[in-house]
Every structure is written in structure tokens, then in C-alpha cells.
Amino acid sequence: DAGVIQSPRHEVTEMGQEVTLRCKPISGHNSLFWYRQTMMRGLELLIYFNNNVPIDDSGMPEDRFSAKMPNASFSTLKIQPSEPRDSAVYFCASSGFRRGLASNLEQFFGPGTRLTVL
């Protein structure tokens, strides 16, 4: 099992540029989560999807951030335009989910994308 795959692993860009982060969840999982981790704010949930539908995007910091999940095996997180304060490690995670059952399903995290905006 390949686990959650994220690309790129490292991204260095200049302020104002568009950045696209990619995630392939574990096959068969139907929930996908995007997190951001910084020293100052810790681990923050940005958005999550169930069955490719965005359920909660209240953590998305502003309109510069957008996320899509066109199918069950792929998601993107886009930042446009990027700013230096967006520098962070971005994690994608996936899990199984079935409505009505106790929420004890493990989230599996990818290795993260380290983004640096100069």
C-alpha cells in the first residue's frame, strides 16, 4: 500500500505566483483532509471532503486558497496569489467514513509539502 501521496514534497516560489499542491488518497478512502502546519499556529484543518464533496471549508484562510476534489483519487489545494505568510508544511490525510457510525476511523497522513514563498 503506497499510503497517501503528496506532490511536490518541496516547493519554493516567489510572492504572487500560483501554487498547486496535489494529493492522492489511499484507495477506497472516501474522506480527504487538507491541513497546514506552522510553528506559530500549529496544525490547522483547512478543508475536508466526504465522497468528493466539500463538507467544511471554514479553515480556509481567505479567498486566495481553493481546493478541489474532482474524483475519489485526486485532490488539489491551490494558492493564488501566494504570499510569504503562506509558508508552511501542508498535509493531506484520508480516511474511510460511513454516515451514522462512530467516528473512530483513523486518518492516514501524507508526508507533506513544504512550501516556501519568498
Next chain:
Amino acid sequence: GNSVTQMEGPVTLSEEAFLTINCTYTATGYPSLFWYVQYPGEGLQLLLKATKADDKGSNKGFEATYRKETTSFHLEKGSVQVSDSAVYFCALTPPAGNKLTFGGGTRVLVKP
């Protein structure tokens, strides 16, 4: 809303010492409780979990007991190794939901 509070680090220990990381939570009903571990340069991995009161989760020598009366889920290990150096996150999900709420993380450094 839901929240998780865990002790701030860093916690510095010698090898074979006893480790405790305190975690308390605020949530309605009976959430599921988790400890995740993050090794340097990696993503988070589930360490252990408990889904109902008085459950004990255990893995790799670590243990935590779901205490509803004190709304706590403290992590313990009797004899730490250098390889246990990592950041540990306490987290919860609400009943019938799958959104994790994390604590701030506790960095643990084990010295030889």
C-alpha cells in the same frame, strides 16, 4: 465547540525515564480520542486510540486511558528510548463525525 489542551513542551528526558503527557478535552457526548505522533520530517501517524469511556489504547509501549469523569486522555510510557523523540498530538473526533480537533502538540526529546 470541541477543544483539546495538552501540556506544552519541550519535554526533555533521559533514556529509560517515565514519560507522561497530559491531555484534557472539551466536547459534548462521547468523542473518540487519539494520540498521533510526528517524527522529524514526516507526517502524523496514529499511535493509539480509544472510542469509549474507560477504554485503554496501547501501542509500542505507550498507553492512554479514556477518562470521562476527568475529560482526560493522558499518554504514558514506562521507559522511553531515543527513538521516541518526536512531537505528540492529542486529538478527538465528535460522535458520528470525522473531523479531528488537535491539541497544540508536545515535543519530546529523549537523550541517551
